[in-house]
Amino acid sequence: MLIREANTADWPAIWPFFHRIVAAGETFTYPVDLGKEEARGWWMLPEPARTVVAVDQAGTVLGTAKMNRNHLGNAAHIASASFMxxxxxxxxxxxxxxxxxAVEWARAAGFRGMQxxxxxxxxxxxxxxxxxxxxxxxxxxxxxxxHPGHGYVGLHIMYRAL
Structure with missing residues (x-):
């Protein structure tokens, strides 16, 4: 498996599973009816953030992650990430x-923690x-x-120092 920077040519491979995951409404706080173009803007982030894909030897996209700063200003030293x-x-x-x-990216970019x-x-x-x-x-x-199957459930805030 290779993890590399995502590019616009990867979006057609990401969108089908991105759409299934979001439309299921079980794991992301995104609108379940999120459209393809709006979703691309939410996921394919410009620098200094980063979006990557994991691909196999044949180049098949297996998964994706986006990494970004979680806060601005005096809290800009905390990173965040999402995975599909x-x-x-x-x-x-x-x-x-x-x-x-994502953890290694955040550490190398100088973030002090990931939330x-x-x-x-x-x-x-x-x-x-x-x-x-x-x-x-x-x-x-x-x-x-x-949650569509479990009703109202909790949302965890998770953290680790870098």
Whole structure:
């Protein structure tokens, strides 16, 4: 697996799984009816932020991540990131590799910490992955997310120092 900078030619490969994940309404706080062009603007971030793709040897996009500063001004030293893995490639370490990449990017860019603002508590695979990579739950917003199957569930704020 190779993780590389995403480019505009990658968007057609990202969009189908991005759309499925967002439309399912189970893990992201994005509108479930988010359109393709608006979604591209939200995901394909310009510098100094970064968007990457994980690809296999054939060049197939397996997953993607976006990395950015979480805050502005005197809190601009805290990074954030978001991750999506195509369900056809789940369980192969793609998410772990993308998260490790994001942490290393943030560290190399001089950020002092990384914060995930809204990790849905029922997304146990993501919560477990982030914990295994040194993130901790700082707090949970009770009933902060309306899950289509579980009703109102909490949103974790997760953090790790860099």
């Amino acid at each position: 893995v195509d369900s056809a490639h789940e369980g192969r370490g793609v998410g772990r590799a993308l998260c490790r990449h 995930f603002n809204a990790v849905v508590e029922t997304n146990t695979r993501a919560v477990g992955l982030y914990r295994s990579l040194g993130f901790e739950v700082l707090g949970t917003l009770p009933e902060g997310f309306r």
